[in-house]
Every structure is written in C-alpha cells, then in structure tokens.
Amino acid sequence: MSGALSDLRVLDLTRHISGPYCTKLLAEFGAEVIKVETPGAGDPSRRIGPFVGDLPHPEKSGLFLYLNTGKKSITLDLRCESGKKLLKELARDVDVVVENFEAGILEGLGLGYEALSQINPSLVMTSISSFGQTGPYKEYKGTDIVEMAMGGLMYITGSPKREPLKYAGSQSQYVGGAYGATGTMLACMYRDSTGIGQHVDVSVMEAVISSLSDSMITYQYEGKIRMRLGGLNWAVHPSHIMPCKDGYILVSILTQGRWGDFCQFMNRPDLGEDPRFQTGIGRVSHAKEIDAAVEPWVMQWNREELFQAAQAWRLPFSLVLTTEDLLKDPQLIERKYFERIEHPVAGTFDYPGRPFQMSETPYKVSRAPFLGEHNIEIYCGRLGLSREDLVRLRTNAVI
Amino acid sequence: MSKALPLEGVKILDFSWVAAGPSATRYLADHGAMVIRAESATHLETLRITGPFRNNEAGQDRSAYYANYNAGKYSFRLNLNHPKAAEIAKRLVQWADIVVESYAPGVMKRFGLDYRSLREIKPDIIMASTSQMGQTGPITTYRGFGAQASALAGFCHITGWPDGEPLGPYGAHSDMIAHRYLMIGILSALEYRRRTGKGQYIDVSQFECALQFLSTVLLDYSVNGRVASRKANQDPCYAPHASYRCMGDDRWCVVAVTNDEEWRGLCRAIEKPELVDDPRFSTLSGRKRNEEELDRIIEEWTRSRSPEEVMHLMQAAGVPAGIVEKGEDLHRDPQLEHRHHFWQLQHDEIGLHRYDFPAFRLSKTPGRIAWAAPLLGEHNDYICREVLGMSNGEFVELVSEGVFE
Numbered sequence A: 001m002s003g004a005l006s007d008l009r010v011l012d013l014t015r016h017i018s019g020p021y022c023t024k025l026l027a028e029f030g031a032e033v034i035k036v037e038t039p040g041a042g043d044p045s046r047r048i049g050p051f052v053g054d055l056p057h058p059e060k061s062g063l064f065l066y067l068n069t070g071k072k073s074i075t076l077d078l079r080c081e082s083g084k085k086l087l088k089e090l091a092r093d094v095d096v097v098v099e100n101f102e103a104g105i106l107e108g109l110g111l112g113y114e115a116l117s118q119i120n121p122s123l124v125m126t127s128i129s130s131f132g133q134t135g136p137y138k139e140y141k142g143t144d145i146v147e148m149a150m151g152g153l154m155y156i157t158g159s160p161k162r163e164p165l166k167y168a169g170s171q172s173q174y175v176g177g178a179y180g181a182t183g184t185m186l187a188c189m190y191r192d193s194t195g196i197g198q199h200v201d202v203s204v205m206e207a208v209i210s211s212l213s214d215s216m217i218t219y220q221y222e223g224k225i226r227m228r229l230g231g232l233n234w235a236v237h238p239s240h241i242m243p244c245k246d247g248y249i250l251v252s253i254l255t256q257g258r259w260g261d262f263c264q265f266m267n268r269p270d271l272g273e274d275p276r277f278q279t280g281i282g283r284v285s286h287a288k289e290i291d292a293a294v295e296p297w298v299m300q301w302n303r304e305e306l307f308q309a310a311q312a313w314r315l316p317f318s319l320v321l322t323t324e325d326l327l328k329d330p331q332l333i334e335r336k337y338f339e340r341i342e343h344p345v346a347g348t349f350d351y352p353g354r355p356f357q358m359s360e361t362p363y364k365v366s367r368a369p370f371l372g373e374h375n376i377e378i379y380c381g382r383l384g385l386s387r388e389d390l391v392r393l394r395t396n397a398v399i
Numbered sequence B: 001m002s003k004a005l006p007l008e009g010v011k012i013l014d015f016s017w018v019a020a021g022p023s024a025t026r027y028l029a030d031h032g033a034m035v036i037r038a039e040s041a042t043h044l045e046t047l048r049i050t051g052p053f054r055n056n057e058a059g060q061d062r063s064a065y066y067a068n069y070n071a072g073k074y075s076f077r078l079n080l081n082h083p084k085a086a087e088i089a090k091r092l093v094q095w096a097d098i099v100v101e102s103y104a105p106g107v108m109k110r111f112g113l114d115y116r117s118l119r120e121i122k123p124d125i126i127m128a129s130t131s132q133m134g135q136t137g138p139i140t141t142y143r144g145f146g147a148q149a150s151a152l153a154g155f156c157h158i159t160g161w162p163d164g165e166p167l168g169p170y171g172a173h174s175d176m177i178a179h180r181y182l183m184i185g186i187l188s189a190l191e192y193r194r195r196t197g198k199g200q201y202i203d204v205s206q207f208e209c210a211l212q213f214l215s216t217v218l219l220d221y222s223v224n225g226r227v228a229s230r231k232a233n234q235d236p237c238y239a240p241h242a243s244y245r246c247m248g249d250d251r252w253c254v255v256a257v258t259n260d261e262e263w264r265g266l267c268r269a270i271e272k273p274e275l276v277d278d279p280r281f282s283t284l285s286g287r288k289r290n291e292e293e294l295d296r297i298i299e300e301w302t303r304s305r306s307p308e309e310v311m312h313l314m315q316a317a318g319v320p321a322g323i324v325e326k327g328e329d330l331h332r333d334p335q336l337e338h339r340h341h342f343w344q345l346q347h348d349e350i351g352l353h354r355y356d357f358p359a360f361r362l363s364k365t366p367g368r369i370a371w372a373a374p375l376l377g378e379h380n381d382y383i384c385r386e387v388l389g390m391s392n393g394e395f396v397e398l399v400s401e402g403v404f405e
Helices: A018-028 A062-067 A081-092 A113-119 A144-150 A171-194 A204-209 A215-222 A256-265 A269-273 A280-285 A287-299 A303-312 A323-327 A330-334 A375-382 A387-395 B020-030 B064-070 B085-095 B115-121 B146-152 B173-196 B206-212 B215-224 B260-269 B284-289 B291-302 B307-316 B327-331 B334-338 B380-387 B392-401
Strands: A009-012 A032-037 A072-075 A096-099 A124-129 A198-203 A239-244 A247-252 A339-343 A347-351 A356-358 B011-014 B034-039 B074-077 B098-101 B126-131 B200-205 B241-245 B252-256 B321-323 B342-347 B351-356 B360-362
Touching: A009 A018, A009 A081, A018 A032, A018 A062, A018 A096, A018 A124, A018 A171, A032 A081, A062 A347, A062 B215, A072 A375, A081 A113, A081 A375, A096 A171, A113 A124, A124 A171, A144 A171, A144 A204, A144 B241, A144 B252, A144 B321, A171 A198, A171 A204, A171 B173, A171 B360, A198 A204, A204 B334, A239 A287, A247 A287, A247 A303, A247 B146, A256 A269, A280 A287, A323 B215, A330 B206, A347 B215, A356 B173, A375 A387, B011 B020, B011 B085, B020 B034, B020 B064, B020 B098, B020 B126, B020 B173, B034 B085, B064 B351, B074 B380, B085 B115, B085 B380, B098 B173, B115 B126, B126 B173, B146 B173, B146 B206, B173 B200, B173 B206, B200 B206, B206 B215, B241 B291, B252 B307, B260 B307, B284 B291, B307 B321, B380 B392
Parallel strands: A009 A032, A009 A096, A032 A072, A096 A124, A124 A198, B011 B034, B011 B098, B034 B074, B098 B126, B126 B200
Antiparallel strands: A198 B360, A239 A247, A339 A347, A356 B200, B241 B252, B252 B321, B342 B351
16 A cells, blocks of 8 residues: 555755654655754754653754654765765755755855756745744744734733743654645646646645734724733633642633533532623633632542543533643544654654544654765665765765 | 645545644645535534624534634535445545545444555555544553543643643643644655655544644653642743733733843833842742742732733843734734734634634745635535546436435
8 A cells, every 4th residue: 555645756855843743744744754854963853852861862863763753864075076966966866955044055055946947847845934934034043932922812812910931842853744745735636737847835834824823913993902811712611720639630611602501510500500601701801710629629620530520511611731641641542643663772662643544545654864874775776876986075075 | 747735636535523633634724725514414523503603693514613724625525325426435435535534433434444455446546544542552442531531631630720620621622732743744645655656544533643742741740750740830940930910900911031131121121120139039949949039929919001011021121921812813813914823714604704824934935725614515526526427317316315414
C-alpha cells in the first residue's frame, strides 16, 4: 500500500521546529524527505532537549527525534561553493524544497527560489519564516513568544490583572509548519495539472492570527477590544476551571440554555429559580455568588466521577489533563495515537502519532536518521558520486 | 492545461459547522474549490447565532464570526430531518469530490449519509469527518466543544502562572488547530485519488490534532517522565523571556534573548552597557537564576516607552522582540498591511467587513476570497437548477414540502 504522498520527493533545508514539522507531515503521509544538515553540528534541535536521561547527545534529543521521523539525513555545507553546487544538483531532481531560514538568507547564498527555479522550473519551494518573505518586518527576529505576541494571541491569554501569557510548547511553530504543508500540497496540485512550479511563503505571525477566532472581528465590528478574562474567556458563566478533590476540572454550561439542567445536576433548584441568575448577563454579573455555591460542591467530587456524571447530563465538563494523564488516556490508547519507536542510540519510547486517520493510505513512522546517515545512498546512489569523491568532500568539510 | 487556481474544478459538499470544518473549507475555497455549505433554518449554524453582530443587532445573516469562516462559499438550505432531504443530499454527493462533516459521530449514519452509503453512490468520494474525540474509542460520543477538548488535551494544565490555577487558551482552541489537519487530510486524499482513482475516509479527532501542538511537552514525559507544569512566559533555555509593561493602557511588548550576542544587544538597546559583564547576568545560567531582577530592570526601561518603540529599538540591536498586539493593533499593523492579510469585502447585511487571508501565499496563484459570506440559503435556486438540473416543477414542489427549510 502506498502513502498518499508517495510520489513526492522533498529536499528539506529546514531546522528547529516549524520547517521540520512541515516536512515531517509530508514524510508521514508518504513523501521521500531528504534532510540537509550542517556538517558536524546538524540541525540545532539536536542540541535542544528533552534529552534521554537529561544527557545532551546529538542522537538523543527527543525534540529532534520526534520532528524528523521518516526522513533521510545528508550533510552539506551550503556556504561553500562545492556545497552550493551539490545543492543545485539535488534540487534538479526533486518536486519540493522546504526551508525556514530567516527571510533573505538563502537568496544571499544564491540558493533562493529564483536561482533554484532556473534549474528546475516546475519546482515548488516553500519558505516558512516569522513574518513572511516581504514587508517591513521581514528581517525582524522572531521566536515562539514573539510570533505569539505579534499574532495577537497573547493579548487575550491570561488574566486582566497580570501580564499577557504565551501558550506553552512552541505552538506557533507547529501552526507555521502545518500551513507550510498545506501550501506545499496546494502548489504541488497546481503543478501536477499545469507543470508550473511556484514559491510558497508562510508567515508564522499570520498563522497565529488564524487562531484568534472572534477576537479580531470583535474589534472591527463593535470597536471593542477582547480582553484577557482568565479561565476560558467565554462570556458564559460558569465556564471555568475549578479545583476538585484530586485535581482540576473545567466546569462548563457553555450554552446559556443549560443553566436549569446544571442547577438540577447540582441538586440546587433554588439557584435555578433565583431571579438574579436567569439570564446570561445576570450570571456573568453575579459570577461571585454563583462560584460561592458551585465551588464547594465541585470540591466534593473526584474529577473522573464528576466528568462522567456531567456527561450523563450532557453538560460539557472537561478533565484538565496533564501530560502524564495523556500518555495513559484510554481514548488515545484505543485509537493508537502514540507510536512506539525504537532507536538504536536513544532507545525506545512513545511518540505523539498521526494527526488524523486515513482509511486507504497508511501513515508511515520510522525513526529519525543519524546525522549524515544517508550520505552514501544520496550522493553516490542519486548523484553518481564515487566513494573517493565522498571522502574528498568530507575531508574538505563540505559534507 | 491552463488553470487559474490549484483547486479549480474541485467540488466540496460541506455539512460541517462552527469553526474547524468551515474554516478549512473556506481556505480551500480561497484556492479555487467550489464549496456548497449545506445548512438549515430549523437548526441554525451556531455561529450564525453567535456574535459579534453588526450594530449589535442579532440576525442569522449578521454574524461576523460566521462571515469570516464562510466567505466565498455557496449556501444551500436543506433540512436533513425532512424525509426527502437525504435524496437531495445524495444527488449533491454525486456532484461532489469531497464531503466534509462535523456532526457528532453517528449522526451522518442516521441521515443515511455515512461513508459506506456515500461510497455506494460514488465510489471515489473522499469523505472527511471532524469530531471532538474521533469516530472510535470509549468517549467517541463525548459532548463538548473546542474549549473542552483544549482542557482534555492538556493545554489548560500548562497555561498560567506557577502560583495560580490552570487557565485556558483562548476560546475553542482545538477547533482552531484542527482545521489545518482537515485541509492536509483532504489534500493528501486528493493527491492519492489523482494517482489511483480511489477515494477514502478521513477521521479527524480534534483532541488528537490538539496534541500535535503539545508534542514538545509530551516528549518530555515520554523521554524522561517529567510532567509539564505552568511556567507563565518563562522558558527553560532562555532569559529574559517575558512580556513587559509599556507606556499606555494595558500595552505590552515581549522580549526573548536566546544567546549571549542578543544579551549584549539588549544591554545596548536599554543603554546599560555595564550589565553585559555583570556577573549576575553575563551567562545564561546567571540570567535564569536572577530572572526576576532582570525582568525588573527591563520593565523599568520599557514602562516609559510605547511597545512599538521597544520592539524597534530591540530589533535594531538584534534582539527578538514583538508588540503584544490587540485587535486594533492587528488592523493597523504595517507588516500585515504590506502583505495584504485582510481582505475587505461588501456583505449585503453586514456591509464592508475585513476578512482574514490564509497565512500561506502562493506566488503564482495567490488565491482570492471570491465573495463575502452567503446569506442563509442564498444559492438554493442556483444549486437546484444549475448543479442538480432540477425542473421548475420539482423545485417548487420541494420548496412547498419544506425540504429547504
């Protein structure tokens, strides 16, 4: 059975998170991905943890191992002339090049879209950068927190009394990577029917904006600025996280019409009849009084019992799971979300798996490559270099 | 073959609602797909009844929230609970390449529109379902929306201050995440069909999609058994790494120093060269150890400056920094303006309104938002006559029977 994208050959110049995540998605759905790494050091994510046993080692970074499953690794120095020449040779024979250098870096090396598309006119090239390839901020430095701030997500996250918060775990990088894969596939479809390649330009800042749901439209519509509200920011009460006996639970009625059911569930018909709490606005403006009644009741429950009992009332409460809970979650286990992958150096552990299931085309998982593991296969097998050539390139630190 | 857009000629029948499904199909419409949104007045799409509304007057065609995710689509009013509706839906399935839906698992089957039934009518159909928990598993029928899935997926536990309770990410966060995977799934399936002629079924669980974004923190548990906790804006590897209060009402700028060179740049920017070699801050471990003191020094400097000034001065010194933009900042951001991120379109009820454009730009086929969001059922007449080839008599009969309520 072939993968959905098994026709696609990708030359991957990416590093860190956003770019490698993009090519990881392409690899998992069948593409051949040849990852180009700096000789010696490799992808900088090889030096970022979490490391197995907390011991830094280039083949033991959990971040690198996860983001590079299913790829081949070759080494190549893009700054020297021989390296550039080899890269152009490689670009001749692929469908897609993906990169996530700061905007302008590859052009500076003579390896931008203009140069590569002259060698391979039907090439699709995808660039992922913090602010995009054009505009006044194109050369500004971005990191995850900067992209999240500029994309408007931090302003609405946290409490009105304190500073704006970022989301944990490099999330803007993942959004950028996922949009990179989408843009790449659209451009490939266009090329398949017309023969014409093109350049796909992904701005992570704009990718973050696509996570804002109603907050931006609220401004242009009502002239109101969506504030940080704490909790989940729904203008519905109660709808926030509360402590219970053994952890936290999201208590939520979500839609206004469920207040009556909620009061019955709590066995507090008096609250259901209290005139102060009859409307959504009434409940939001008497939030303190409602919490004073709800919180002690929630504290009497274990979270799993309360979660199940609320589901029986079709009230959308939710467990506030930790990473540990997630690795043991019965829903994820039954759907085989996590993938156990063996790696000769790093060992065997569970990786987050496929983002969705496809009925006909398999999802491919295999361990991440060692640095330069596929040099011989690609340089000798694909480009026809001899072993002697390879030794010479290696001696000169080109590969 | 000449083609203006990558998805020209691709036909999508869209039964999805709220955010995950509709935002995915909108982006596909922007790149050339024809999308028919099937919806009903008997059970209005949640976003049609969720504000913000123009001038705060509610109305089924006045929600900007709905408008943003449904621009460029055709609206087809169809009451799936009517006995004759499934028949009409099936005729549209024959027209379609792709069917998208986001009902609770089992509902499409009740309508006779599950994948197995659709495949009988059209063997190469691609069907994509997006649900909270996926189509299988012990809690597949879980009641909830994106906000709940965010808590389940572990976002809440790790968002907030170490000394406070878990906070959520904003709104229906998992919906916002899932639409990206729905697109990737649909495009992968189209590519597979192009090569093999075969359709397939795609099962998107928002819970699982959301976990993709937490891979970094999940790995720390699976590699080292370490459970992630709330750290506000702090980063284990970088300092300073925070949002700093600036001049003005609730205005902030973030600054992130990721290496010693940027640290020297920061000292230059805030005109405190003596800090460069200050033993408290000269190394990363020193900066992490004295982070609170460091944040205080930086905020002292940022407080009397606008976030714009802080960002420009920091960036000029080579330090990653960015304004914490709110709605109005985004609408006047020069970078977004330059990249034409917002599209202004005229809507019959809403008037001029700005729409988000996808964050990926294709150089030769940039795409477009063809028109503002449709009114409920705006295209029934067109779809019945032009797409389904109905006679006038049949159309009128179905209308009078209430199939199109």
